Amino acid sequence: MSKIVAKTGNESMAEAMRQINPDVVAAYPITPSTEIVQIFSSYVADGLVDTEFLAVESEHSAMSACIGSAATGARTMTCTASQGLALMWEMLYIATGLRLPIVIAGVNRALSAPINIHCDHSDTMGIRDSGWIQIYSENAQEGYDNLIQAVKIAEECCLPAIVTTDGFIISHGMESMKLLEDKEVQDFIGDYKAPYTLINPQKPITVGALDFTDYYFEHRRSTAEAVLQAKDKIIKVSQEYSHLSQRKYELFEEYRLDDAQMAIVVLGSTAGTAKVVIDELRSKGIKAGLLKIRVYRPFPAEELAIVLSKIPAVAILDRADSLSTMGGPVFIDIKSALYNLEKRSKLINYIYGLGGRDTTLHHIREVYQDLQNILDTGKIAQSIKYLGVRE
Amino acid sequence: MANLKELSKRLDRLSGGHRACAGCTEPIAVRQILLAADSPVVAGSCTGCLEVVTTIFPYTAWKNAFIHSAFENSAATMSGIEAAHKVLVKKGKASKDFKFIAFGGDGGTYDIGFQSLSGAMERGHNMLYVCLDNGAYMNTGIQRSSATPKGAHTTTSPAGKVIPGKKEFRKDLTSIMVAHNIPYVAQTTPGHWRDLTNKVEKALTVDGPAFLNILVPCRLGWGFAPETALDVAREATDSCYWPLFEVEDGNWKLNYQPKEKKPLVNWLKKQVRFKHLFKPGCEEILEDLQVDIDKNWKRLLDRCGEEA
Incomplete structure (x- = not known):
């Protein structure tokens, strides 16, 4: 039975994160996504989630910590916008290259200069060649639905994913929307089992090795293949979710x-x-x-x-x-x-x-x-x- | 504390055949650290010599888990690993007895990774951060860092016709880490294996973050004969350029007092990077360096409640 509630885009994304109950969230506040990390940290403080929450000192460290966490086999999320995403830029490419299914709850905001806190898509368009799966949302409902789907999509593709809502227009606009039950969300995303982790004592692995001219190209080619194959997986997960939620999602x-x-x-x-x-x-x-x-x-x-x-x-x-x-x-x-x-x-x-x-x-x-x-x-x-x- | 016999029986977790220069003290320090750790380890490194020489794909010198992600974020990356491990242990998905050791060179620690280190230490992660301080950006070809000593020639603080090497004194990073009020901070060198392994054991026992600053002489960047590398490390200590001390819960303790404090010039003379300082006209710099060492040494003795 889905519940009808009134929520802003930020509240809807934070609610999705509560239901996803990620293992690790490392985040840094930035307008207009700040509320997501605020609301989520209150869930942590009230014991509503099992998440290890890292209130890091920058978005660069947020994405770095997410990379460490995901490489350890933990379901890992963060949230950001604008300059924060720009500061993460270097690490976004590394998340893709290491094939780590990190999910960002993103809120679109213009890039400086001039500094501006309101919506445009310059921030996420700036990472369009990073290999991150990018999903845009029309309203708070879609932000919520897309974020839940992104977890499963990212994990099935071994690729990172960002879901965005339009800053202030969606993030701070109150809407009527439907929520899934906690159990429905958990059953949908399932338990995460990473293909490789840093903490398997039987199989110690090296992550992030140096490639020279003899391997770099092949590794980039295999990443391109992963992105190519992601489309069918996205379609499949979207169909499953459409069936569950009775809300239709396609490319x-x-x-x-x-x-x-x-x-x-x-x-x-x-x-x-x-x-x-x-x-x-x-x-x-x-x-x-x-x-x-x-x-x-x-x-x-x-x-x-x-x-x-x-x-x-x-x-x-x-x-x-x-x-x-x-x-x-x-x-x-x-x-x-x-x-x-x-x-x-x-x-x-x-x-x-x-x-x-x-x-x-x-x-x-x-x-x-x-x-x-x-x-x-x-x-x-x-x-x-x-x-x-x-x- | 493990003795030499015990240490020698443990698995050497950094294999030979890596690409470090002959006479490089970095892998020596890393091997000593891993021997002292004696438990499953996840090691991480910032971009730099250590990552380059140990992980050229498809090879790895690491027999424990290892991660490299970028230059300025060894501490942040490891903080995510430690947090992930904590929650996975809680959920019964991981074994408890892992230790987490992040490495950085002085570039990745004093300079570009300073914020990431400070943040991770402030957040109290149960991890050891090791700075392998060789006093310049050696991996990219010996450029100055804020750990480079005054007067040293590097490729971005060259000894030129009007400027005789680096103009500034080095940053006192170890004291800055002490100011983070973390449970354990210490300085050591691989030339003092017992001191180093003892400190690693302590650092991995405390509840919370620990920081080790390890002087790792670089034969290429400093200019000395490879077989003298560990002597160069020990002489740095005997001149009080690199004193051995530890700070446990805010209590400073000197671990080694040289019988005779050697003049700094003896140490400087053995390194090509200071060669130009022995030409006429640089006497004042040599004097400045000795005055600075004496001042720092006195301050350290005061902090440790020791007498000269």
């Missing part, structure tokens, strides 16, 4: 896309705003739809290409700029995913919502209007635009 969500002539691709909370506009347009007979990416890494390129190739005009919304002059990271990925198709959609890119700038129904209507113009004229006036900025 991405298609919203009124079947007969759509134009679509928006977006990650996170803005999907909710877009859905409202789509319903509005549909009531006027305009064939608009949405594709919300849930699993951004590994990137579901083939699956996206199949769906998007049928839609003549597509706008990709990026809550981060790549500063490469090529548009946002999601735009670049999708363009590349569609490149080898015989029939390609017209693609445009909008950088939106940087530093927490509000993205309203009005902005989304503007995007669909641009898509309509592309459909009408067959021409793209400007392929990369900034949405809602003063210029």
